[in-house]
Amino acid sequence: MSGKERHSIFVVDDDKSMREFLEIMLTKEGYKVTLAKSGEEAFRILDKETFDLIITDIRMKDIDGIGVLKKAKAKAPDTIVVLISAFATAQTAVEAMKEGAYDYLPKPFKVNDLKGIVRDALESRRISGGEGEEEPSKERYHFDCLVGDSPQMRKVYDLIKRVSRTKSNILVSGESGTGKELVARAIHKLSDRNDRPFVVINCAGIPESLIESELFGYKKGAFTGATTNKEGLFGVADGGTVFLDEVGELSPTIQVKLLRVIQGRTFTEVGGTEEKSVDVRLISATNKDLEKEVIEKTFREDLYFRINVINIAIPPLRERVGDLPLLAQHFLEKYSRELEKDIKKVSAYAMDLLGQYYFPGNVRELENIIERSVALEASNIVLPESLTLSNFRGKGMKQMRRQHDMGPNGVKLDEVMAEIEKNYIIYALEMSHGSKQKAAELLDISMRSMRYRLDKLGLHSKK
Numbered sequence: 001m002s003g004k005e006r007h008s009i010f011v012v013d014d015d016k017s018m019r020e021f022l023e024i025m026l027t028k029e030g031y032k033v034t035l036a037k038s039g040e041e042a043f044r045i046l047d048k049e050t051f052d053l054i055i056t057d058i059r060m061k062d063i064d065g066i067g068v069l070k071k072a073k074a075k076a077p078d079t080i081v082v083l084i085s086a087f088a089t090a091q092t093a094v095e096a097m098k099e100g101a102y103d104y105l106p107k108p109f110k111v112n113d114l115k116g117i118v119r120d121a122l123e124s125r126r127i128s129g130g131e132g133e134e135e136p137s138k139e140r141y142h143f144d145c146l147v148g149d150s151p152q153m154r155k156v157y158d159l160i161k162r163v164s165r166t167k168s169n170i171l172v173s174g175e176s177g178t179g180k181e182l183v184a185r186a187i188h189k190l191s192d193r194n195d196r197p198f199v200v201i202n203c204a205g206i207p208e209s210l211i212e213s214e215l216f217g218y219k220k221g222a223f224t225g226a227t228t229n230k231e232g233l234f235g236v237a238d239g240g241t242v243f244l245d246e247v248g249e250l251s252p253t254i255q256v257k258l259l260r261v262i263q264g265r266t267f268t269e270v271g272g273t274e275e276k277s278v279d280v281r282l283i284s285a286t287n288k289d290l291e292k293e294v295i296e297k298t299f300r301e302d303l304y305f306r307i308n309v310i311n312i313a314i315p316p317l318r319e320r321v322g323d324l325p326l327l328a329q330h331f332l333e334k335y336s337r338e339l340e341k342d343i344k345k346v347s348a349y350a351m352d353l354l355g356q357y358y359f360p361g362n363v364r365e366l367e368n369i370i371e372r373s374v375a376l377e378a379s380n381i382v383l384p385e386s387l388t389l390s391n392f393r394g395k396g397m398k399q400m401r402r403q404h405d406m407g408p409n410g411v412k413l414d415e416v417m418a419e420i421e422k423n424y425i426i427y428a429l430e431m432s433h434g435s436k437q438k439a440a441e442l443l444d445i446s447m448r449s450m451r452y453r454l455d456k457l458g459l460h461s462k463k
């Protein structure tokens with residue numbers, strides 16, 4: 001026996017026969033089973049107890065399965081939740097996965113399928129250290145190369161685990177420097193394609209005139225200079241994963257060709273005649289709002305749906321400041337090692353400053369900041385002075401000091417004030433990536449007032 005009897009399973013279903021069936025089946029398998037006949041009852045039990053695994057129906061009269069899932073995860077994030085439903089649509093399944101469900105099973109299901117899922121789920125939990133026997137914290141801080149322990153990142157890790165078992169095309173979205181490529185690599189590494197290539201295609205980096213031959217390859221003589229046959233990146237990636245970075249930059253012509261590859265799983269080399277079949281999993285990444293591009297018709301809607309079967313959205317660093325200490329320490333160790341310095345930690349005050357910073361460049365920016373401070377720091381601890389933050393508070397402070405530095409000839413108050421105003425507006429616009437609306441919110445002024453000030457100060461933003 002593998003100690004299975006220690007595992008506790010909570011079954012939530014408003015259908016009595018289903019409850020009884022699951023109870024008998026799971027008890028026979030050696031699990032400790034608890035039952036609830038409604039979402040409400042489940043909530044009451046979850047207040048008092050935690051379980052290794054929860055099997056819940058999605059559709060229930062009062063609180064539905066997603067509610068039970070959220071409650072359980074909020075209380076004990078390691079709880080494995082499996083949803084079952086007679087009505088599960090792809091949409092609810094996707095939502096459930098996003099909320100951290102381990103899997104979902106449509107009713108009626110095969111007993112062996114459920115048994116298998118439960119066994120795998122509990123096993124994966126054991127491997128991932130969820131039970132906290134050996135190195136309890138390591139897996140929580142790290143997931144593959146990703147560092148971070150915030151609930152937002154745990155959701156991302158959960159999603160990576162789940163999607164890596166599927167073949168679905170994934171769209172990883174997030175601001176610049178949030179770790180989109182790391183996520184893509186982690187998915188590949190966890191998938192059963194990990195013995196095949198992971199090929200990165202930077203859609204913004206290849207000139208328009210070359211992209212087709214880069215992607216699909218060419219035949220000798222296809223154009224001047226094509227002196228030999230050349231295999232394209234899709235050919236190279238066969239059986240593996242293609243990472244389409246900055247997918248929003250693809251031209252309309254290439255968008256059509258890509259759509260053809262996804263739909264038909266075939267492509268034609270430049271100058272070639274036969275259709276070649278290819279088996280790749282596509283992971284795309286973008287820091288653009290592709291949905292908006294679809295509405296504005298700069299990105300094809302059909303392609304958008306094909307590449308975005310499942311979306312993994314990585315939140316910006318400023319929305320998960322809980323990850324800052326771990327990430328800062330991680331980069332500190334990395335660069336101390338690389339630069340052969342003996343810097344052990346970031347001072348509490350420096351950490352505090354980092355916590356207030358906006359990080360427009362996200363984790364990449366943090367990494368650069370730490371690298372620079374390790375290089376600059378003379379003591380064995382990172383002090384605030386060695387942090388180079390383009391912090392708007394800092395700028396504002398400097399402005400204030402200058403204002404107070406009034407010489408014997410006085411100052412032109414209106415000019416000084418206008419300059420301060422201008423600096424704050426520019427900063428707010430940068431922070432909101434050019435959105436006047438968001439900038440106005442940051443400055444706590446109305447849109448009308450924002451427009452007026454932009455005119456007055458001669459500032460014209462992009463959006």
Ligand SMILES: Nc1ncnc2c1ncn2[C@@H]1O[C@H](COP(=O)(O)OP(=O)(O)OP(=O)(O)O)[C@@H](O)[C@H]1O
Nearest residue numbers: 145146147148175176177178179180181182363364
């Ligand atoms: N969670 C994380 N843990 C550790 N390192 C991270 C994490 N997220 C990002 N990084 C590091 O930050 C840098 C940027 O990551 P990555 O290239 O994956 O970002 P990106 O989202 O693809 O950015 P861009 O949109 O600019 O291409 C890399 O050096 C990466 O190692």
Ligand SMILES: [Mg+2]
Nearest residue numbers: 180181245285
């Ligand atoms: Mg990238």
